[in-house]
Amino acid sequence: MPTQAINPDASGYYGDYGGMFIPEILRTTFDELIAAFNEAKADAGFWQSYVDVMQNYSCRPTPVTPLENFAETLGGKFQVFCKREDLNHTGAHKANNCMGQGLLVQRMNKKRVIAETGAGQHGVATATMAARMGLECTVYMGAVDVERQRPNVFWMEQLGATVISVTEGTATLKDAINAAMRDWSESMETTHYVLGTTCGPHPFPEMVAWFQSIIGQESRQQMLKINGKLPDKIYACVGGGSNASGVFLPFLEDTEEELVGVEAGGHGLDSGQHAARFSGGTVGVAQGYKTYFFQDDEGQMMHTHSIAAGLDYIGVSPILSHLHDQKRIRFTSAADDVVISATKLLMRTEGIIPALESAHAFAAVVEEAPDIPDGTQVLINLSGRGDKDIFNIAEAIGDEKWDEFLRTKALRK
Amino acid sequence: MNLTKYLKNRLDPLFGGTEYPETKSKILLMTHVVVGYPSLEANWKMLEAMGEADVDLVELQMPFSEPSADGPLFVKANQEALRNGIRWQAYFDLMKRASERFDFPMLMMGYCNTAFSMGFENYCVNIRKNGGEGFIIPDLPLEEYGDLFEYSRQHDLDPIMLCTPTNTEERLRKICGHGSGFIYCVARKGVTGKNTELDISAEKILQQCRLYTDLPLALGFGLSQAEDLRRLHGKAEIAIVGSALLKTWEAEGETGYRKHLLSLAAARG
Secondary structure (H helix, E strand, O other): OOOOOOOOOOOOEEOOEEOOOOOHHHHHHHHHHHHHHHHHHHOHHHHHHHHHHHHHHHOOOOOEEEOHHHHHHOOOOOEEEEEEHHHOHHHEOHHHHHHHHHHHHHHHOOOEEEEEEOOOHHHHHHHHHHHHHOOEEEEEEEHHHHHHOHHHHHHHHHOOOEEEEEOOOOOOHHHHHHHHHHHHHHHOOOEEEOOOOOOOOOOHHHHHHHHHOHHHHHHHHHHHHHHOOOOOEEEEEOOOOHHHHHHHHHHOOOOOOEEEEEEEEEOOHHHOOOEOHHHHOEEEEEOOEEEEEOEOOOOOEOOOOOOOHHHOOOOOOHHHHHHHHOOOEEEEEEEHHHHHHHHHHHHHHHOOOEOHHHHHHHHHHHHHHHHOOOOOEEEEEEOEEOHHHHHHHHHHHOOHHHHHHHHHHHHHO | OOHHHHHHHOEOHHHOOOOOOOOOEOOEEEEEEEOOOOOHHHHHHHHHHHHHOOOOEEEEEOOOOOOOOOOHHHHHHHHHHHHOOOOHHHHHHHHHHHHHHOOOOEEEEOOHHHHHHHOHHHHHHHHHHOOOOEEEOOOOOHHHOOOHHHHHHHOOOEEOEEEOOOOOHHHHHHHHHOOEOEEEEEOOOOOOOOOOOOOHHHHHHHHHHHHHOOOOEEEEOOOOOHHHHHHOOOOOOEEEEOHHHHHHHHHHHHHHHHHHHHHHHHOOO
């Protein structure tokens, strides 16, 4: 049973961030959700049932793997370990949150779930949970993402989910969230919205971080077992912030640790085409919560860009915004090209295929390697595996044989 | 202006009015414009038509990139308006021009981030300066108002509160307690722009709110035709028609729009 290192105030705020900017039609639904979550949180049996499900359905505890070869290529003066969230069922940390919320849905006795998805990982994880728990499932996905993540769309549909392609706005993750909220404002009596990250109105940031904190709790024990001490630095990629919150929060009180969040640098911070909210964002209110958003001077959201669909989002967790202002977490960013090189390096040196999202954390370590003191122990959260990115990575690398394969395959149809 | 008084003066005393005015309506009509969609020129024609139909109240929507409480038609309108380059200046210019030209009072309608980005005080200053009488912010529950209540009092603006069929009695009492001008009752679940059967839930929300406030009650979400207004005589003081009129503009142009407006206006009785 975890203790929460950081709690929101009674209004759902972390410092200046968070809150509940919800339409009145959903007020009662949110009140019910808060009550159900608080009851579950106070029930030690609930957490144990969550751990049990994650053990017998999703390979928990996921291992911590030492990356000696990877560290060697960076000069070999410091040690690198990675937390293997890629080994979760469906290939990413997203399963933690989905199974957790699924158990909550059972307690609330609802029969239908909806979800938004960017890269498709959260959508697939929700669809598997719904299939296993016998729930009806609808996933909203931006039309642009449907196009670049077709394999995940295929799997969601095979798992029995209805995938709705959202063409409004920029047709990406933020628009999928709006569409899911619209569905919920009509269907709330039978339906739970399985929000995929530590964003949105209270209690979602708290609830998702609570389920995801299993990552950091395991990591603490594992690092202590391996090294007899906690790591000096922890790196995680930051889109909405769920894997970062999950790995960081259980280390929050160990002030010796440096926690580093890595945002999507896209084509570079000067290009304006990125998703580094802490570099190009300002504080605003949208999608039900207050945080740093990528917006113009009149509060209209702007286009974000990242090679990783899961980081391509306008807002960031209010928990992380608060810890950013508190200077407890340092934020940096990694550009698309550096991310691709880091992906290649990890594949060649360790035989691990990272998701492009997770590769941002590795890219930051590669870039900062010259400044990392000798003997430092670095833990990187490998939030997901990269199989889903085969089309994007192949395109970025420019693999001709893959292109040829696609052409032949298309012609044969 | 005292918005509540203005509204009650336009109503027949049998239907909640206080005096015997020239126009004795059984219900009042509030209409909606998404500023910048399809264009500022078209908006002006819509407002002229509203002036001719002697509409009682108009909400001007400032477009937002994430209009999560709106249905497909208004989502498109918000998006296109922003693509047309609508910013605060153009919005307030239209409001000012309209307030000088027409008799109906206007409300600023829009999402919270506009008010937040402008700063709550500036938001009120700008609405007052440009002739608005109040505002509606669908994603700002009263707990998040902060000093916006105080600023709206200082600048003599009415923050319009929304009550919905899913709210508990206790919640409705609380919302009505913060009410000002009139209360906006949402007829059903979901987003704007779908038809509403004026069923039990719509009548129930009106009856419930009536227990907690003396302010006029408006009913919105899904009203479209004259018949809808007639059915509300004696049940609500204001009928809100938004998406349906825009739909008519899209399908039948200005002529059809005027006709639709006039039929709604006539149904006030």
